[in-house]
Amino acid sequence: MRTYKILFSPTGGTERVADILTGRLAENAVTIDLCDRSVDFSTFSFTAEDVCVVAVPSYGGRVPAIAVHRLSLLHGNGAKAILVSVYGNREFEDTLVELKDTLDASGFVSVAAVAAIAEHSIARQFAAGRPDAEDTRELEGFADAIHIRLAENSPPELALPGNRPYKSFGGLPMHPGADKSCVACGICAESCPVGAIPMDDPRKTDNEKCITCMRCVRVCPQGSRNLNKLALAATAQKLKKVCSVRKQNTLF
């Protein structure tokens, strides 16, 4: 039996939640990084004894499409999955049902699900500093409950909130670009999960490929990559009403 941490975490919030849960469940979990576009995910095959913590951020209430694609390449072979949807204090809507459906189709058996809050990766003033100490205590308690559930012979079918068909999300109409301070070091191009920044000209962004995951903004050592200030301010204004009250982590 092995424990795996399978995650898509462009800016690290999803990873922080996954680390708290996985760290409590097992000492030496193996990490599979769904952001790494150099990996052939079809080479991963699991067994029914394995436990996989599968963590994704919610984008528009959905699983990011590239994460769905990469998860669909895995061979679950009856491995137990713990589903984790991390969101920026607005809502996660259909993320957990879509994650379950994706993993069902890849041969995993979902035994538990968690919706957890992390800093909003676009408008970072929302859920700033989360997961915090209170979240950590709560998530560790969830992990202990999951540990007990994993020992049960036939865990009950998961009842998850969310709708099918899923709500539609076609991406955001804004994409980060580089300003004059860019030194074309290529760090952003290397780490972009979808290859939207050309290695030979990292000042550019392919807006057709870009999923606005904000990784390039986060990793740029010069602080050169940013969203358009006006578009960002308008988004923050829209989110203010729905993101301001502290939401709770939930175990299903």
Ligand SMILES: Cc1cc2nc3c(=O)[nH]c(=O)nc-3n(C[C@H](O)[C@H](O)[C@H](O)COP(=O)(O)O)c2cc1C
């Ligand atoms: C394109 C995009 C769409 C998002 N949509 C939502 C959403 O629908 N609801 C929400 O609460 N947070 C939303 N967020 C915030 C992220 O779910 C949240 O910040 C998450 O922790 C980001 O994960 P990461 O830090 O691992 O990249 C969105 C972020 C991005 C980049």
